[in-house]
Amino acid sequence: xxxxxxxxxxxxxLMMENRSFDHMLGALKAQxxxxxxxxxxxxxxxxxxxxxxxxxxxxxxxxxDPDPDHHFPAVDLQIFNGDTSxxxxxxxxxxxxxxxxxxxxxxxxxxxLYYFTPDKLPVLTTLATEFxxxxxxxxxxxxPTICNRAFPHYGTSFGQVSMDVFYVKEPYKSIxxxxxxxxxxxxxxxxxxxxxxxxxxxxxxxxxxxxxxATYDQFLSDCxxxxxxxxxxxxxxxxxxxxxxxxxxxxxxxxxxxxxAGELFIASIYNAIKENxxxxxxxxxxIVYDEHGGIYDHVPPPACTxxxxxxxxxxxxxxxxxxxxxxxxxxPAILVSPWIPKGTVVTGRVFEHASIPATVTKFFLxxxxxxxxxxxxxxxxxxxxxxxxxxxxxxxxxxx
Amino acid sequence: MAVIKVPQPPKSAFNKNRPVSALLKNQILHLHxxxxxxxxxxxxxxxINAIKTEGEAAAYIQKVTARLHPEGAKRVRFDIAAAVETxxxxxxxxxPKSQPKRK
Numbered sequence: 001x002x003x004x005x006x007x008x009x010x011x012x013x014l015m016m017e018n019r020s021f022d023h024m025l026g027a028l029k030a031q032x033x034x035x036x037x038x039x040x041x042x043x044x045x046x047x048x049x050x051x052x053x054x055x056x057x058x059x060x061x062x063x064x065d066p067d068p069d070h071h072f073p074a075v076d077l078q079i080f081n082g083d084t085s086x087x088x089x090x091x092x093x094x095x096x097x098x099x100x101x102x103x104x105x106x107x108x109x110x111x112x113l114y115y116f117t118p119d120k121l122p123v124l125t126t127l128a129t130e131f132x133x134x135x136x137x138x139x140x141x142x143x144p145t146i147c148n149r150a151f152p153h154y155g156t157s158f159g160q161v162s163m164d165v166f167y168v169k170e171p172y173k174s175i176x177x178x179x180x181x182x183x184x185x186x187x188x189x190x191x192x193x194x195x196x197x198x199x200x201x202x203x204x205x206x207x208x209x210x211x212x213x214a215t216y217d218q219f220l221s222d223c224x225x226x227x228x229x230x231x232x233x234x235x236x237x238x239x240x241x242x243x244x245x246x247x248x249x250x251x252x253x254x255x256x257x258x259x260x261a262g263e264l265f266i267a268s269i270y271n272a273i274k275e276n277x278x279x280x281x282x283x284x285x286x287i288v289y290d291e292h293g294g295i296y297d298h299v300p301p302p303a304c305t306x307x308x309x310x311x312x313x314x315x316x317x318x319x320x321x322x323x324x325x326x327x328x329x330x331x332p333a334i335l336v337s338p339w340i341p342k343g344t345v346v347t348g349r350v351f352e353h354a355s356i357p358a359t360v361t362k363f364f365l366x367x368x369x370x371x372x373x374x375x376x377x378x379x380x381x382x383x384x385x386x387x388x389x390x391x392x393x394x395x396x397x398x399x400x
Numbered sequence: 401m402a403v404i405k406v407p408q409p410p411k412s413a414f415n416k417n418r419p420v421s422a423l424l425k426n427q428i429l430h431l432h433x434x435x436x437x438x439x440x441x442x443x444x445x446x447x448i449n450a451i452k453t454e455g456e457a458a459a460y461i462q463k464v465t466a467r468l469h470p471e472g473a474k475r476v477r478f479d480i481a482a483a484v485e486t487x488x489x490x491x492x493x494x495x496p497k498s499q500p501k502r503k
Contacts, residue, residue, distance in 0.1 A: 017423070061413055067421055122404050130401075145423050146430075163426035165433050195472045196462035200423075202430040210469040239424055240416045241458030247414045250454070254423060258413035260406075267406050396403045 004339025004385030009282040011360055013152060014234045014269050016262055017145065017254035018070065018293025021137075021330040025128055026115045026298075027056060034345040035128075036135040038115060042298045044096040046106055052096055054296065058114040064255035066102045068112055068294025072161045073317040074098050075142040075329065078294065079301060084320065090300035098294060113296045116259075123263040124332065126395045127270065127287065132335040132344035132384045137351040138301050139291035139328025140374070148291045148328065149200050151353035152233065155375030159309030159324075161316055168204050171370040175357040176205065176212045178365060179231055186364050187229035188212065191219040193237035194248065200235065223272035223279055231360050236265050255293060267397035270336060274394065281390055284382065285336040286356070292329035301327040302350055305377035324374065327352050338394060339385035346384065354378040416455030424457045431464040442467055 022038050029037030043053045068074075081094035100109035118125035140151035143161045150157040150166065153174050160166040168174070179186040192199040193216045199206055206213060214222075216237075222228045236252040253262035266287055274280045307324030316322045333351065354372065359380040361368050420428075432448050444463040451457050465472060 060409065071422075123406055126404060146426060163422065165430055192465075192472070194462075195465040195469070196458040198427070198431070198461045198465040200427060200430075202427070202468075203433055206465070206468050207434045210471070213469050213472065215472050238427065239420075239454040239458050239461070240414050240418060241455055241462075242416065247416075249409060249414050254421065256418070258409040260409040261413065264406055264408070393401055395401050398403050398405045 002339070002386055003389070004337065004387060005363075005382060007282050007339070007390070008284060008337075008363070008382070008385065010228050010230060010232065010279065010284070011363065012228070012232045012234065012269070012273065012283060012285045013356055014236075014266065014285065014287045015149065015152060016236060016266070016287070016289045017238075017252035017257075018291060018295070019253055019259075019289050019332065020292035020295040020297040021299070021332050022054070022297045023058060023115050023292075023295045024121060024124055024289075024332045025133065026054070027117050028125060028128060028133070031118070031129065032343065032345065034135075034347060035133060036299060036347070038298065042113075042296075044093050044113060044296070046096045046109055047100045048106055052110045052113055054113045054115055055110075056115055056117045057111075058116040058120070060120070060259040061256055063111055063114065064293075064295070067255050068099050069102060070144050070291060070294040071163075071317065072141075072143040072322070074101075074294060076316075076318050079142060079329065084318070090326075092296070092298055092300055095294070095296040112294065115296075121259070121263060123267045123270075123397055124287070124334070127266070127334050127336055128332075130342055130395055131337065131340045132346055134333040134335070134346045134349075134351055134381075136299070136330065136346070136349055137288060137333030137355075138330050140353040141291075141324070142301060142326065142328040143291070145290050146200060148353060151374075152356040153201055153205070154372070155354045155357045155378070156307055156309070156372035157324075159307075159311055161311045161322055165203050172372055173370070174205060175231065175360050176209070178357075178361060178368060180212075182365050186231070188231040189214050189229045189233070191216055191232060191234045193235060193251070194243060196241045196243065196248070197235075197237045197239060197250075200238075219269075220272050223276055226276060226278055228279060228283070230364055234269060236262065253289075255295075264399050267399050271397055271399065274396075280338060283337065284385060286333065286381070287336065288333040288353070288356075289331040290353070292331055297330045299330045301329055303327075304350070304352065305373050307372055307374045335381055335384055337385050338391040339387045340391075341387055342391070342393075344384060346381075349379055351379050351381065355380060416458070417453045419452060420454060420457045424454065428457055428460060431461060434468065435464050438467060
């Protein structure tokens with residue numbers, strides 16, 4: 001076993017909200033051609049037939065308002081540009097048309113192709129270039145948040161393609177239940193920001209197993225004390241609210257929340273781990289986004305192993321069923337560990353959110369059969385901790 | 401490697417009067433699904449269809465989450481409460497179970 005895996009004791013996943021790979025990291029291609037980002041020539045046609053190119057004009061806030069549509073029918077339009085024939089080819093040509101439908105404004109619809117330059121996102125782009133960035137990490141479903149966030153917890157969404165309430169179906173159990181029921185038992189937690197932000201995993205886990213949950217403050221304390229569980233899933237702050245310590249700014253980066261607040265949040269998670277040397281040496285941190293939020297990406301989502309469920313036409317809203325046999329739009333994903341070679345670009349492999357429970361299960365539990373077909377087929381990522389000796393460098397972020 | 405100073409968002413970024421997104425609306429619906437199973441005395445008594453802003457959403461989310469996961473109250477308060485409880489338990493250790501709880 002590589003020394004990095006020998007030393008590994010903790011896996012931490014931070015899942016942010018609603019930004020595509022190209023939007024956040026696409027500009028890194030200019031620094032490293034191995035990164036499958038933007039050349040600057042990618043384009044969509046707008047509703048007048050004019051060619052609209054991607055532009056490095058993304059702003060932290062107030063630009064993607066109204067929120068781009070990212071429900072199943074809208075994402076279908078974004079990926080297939082309205083083609084409903086069978087078979088059909090994903091061409092990523094419907095993003096501007098989809099955003100136009102939000103407020104019938106041709107000029108505004110072009111903003112869905114805007115992307116950030118690296119200087120605007122110093123935390124995310126530094127971590128991407130210092131550790132491992134995935135060229136092919138896709139949302140699990142071409143749809144919205146709730147069904148996509150089910151995949152890191154369960155390896156499936158139990159047939160859901162929407163934001164509706166869903167209930168766990170046997171035989172699949174959450175990764176947390178698997179961990180705590182194992183022999184020997186492992187530890188696992190979901191850390192939400194605070195009670196006013198809460199979690200997106202409500203009707204199954206928070207309602208029935210509240211002992212699995214803790215807060216961001218507890219995460220910071222656990223990092224400092226060296227009491228982090230074997231597996232941790234961290235959720236950002238989903239709304240602006242008044243907290244005990246004053247104004248709590250949403251840090252999830254969901255449009256129209258401030259992207260810089262998310263940068264600070266990501267840095268705080270990284271810092272909390274890195275500031276404890278023993279924890280830093282024994283932890284892999286995955287930073288990933290739940291889905292693209294309707295924002296442009298140039299890579300067509302690939303086909304995938306069907307999930308064993310079928311969403312009916314009434315549920316998809318496209319007039320067609322969906323067999324969970326195609327992934328959603330590509331999202332930013334970065335793996336951080338001192339055992340990863342600097343500047344790693346993960347190419348030629350496909351990952352999705354089912355890769356998270358697949359990886360955690362493989363590392364901590366080994367053989368575990370009652371998993372969804374998607375999770376069983378999902379690639380795992382701990383092989384990226386490949387260095388023979390631990391790095392002693394790594395960026396430091398000053399957040400105050 | 402040099403220390404990277406992470407820029408702070410402007411003060412104007414905060415807007416608790418921002419209309420709720422589809423995500424927050426659905427988070428509220430999920431919480432409401434759970435709240436319906438609470439005993440009536442533990443209902444939030446917040447009419448969720450009237451929630452229009454993030455600040456209002458946060459108030460509702462906080463109330464229902466506190467009922468589901470009271471341990472999620474601010475850690476500093478939790479620690480103090482735990483300490484008080486521990487102290488109280490040690491004082492009342494030999495007293496009969498019918499002893500009223502120390503407040």
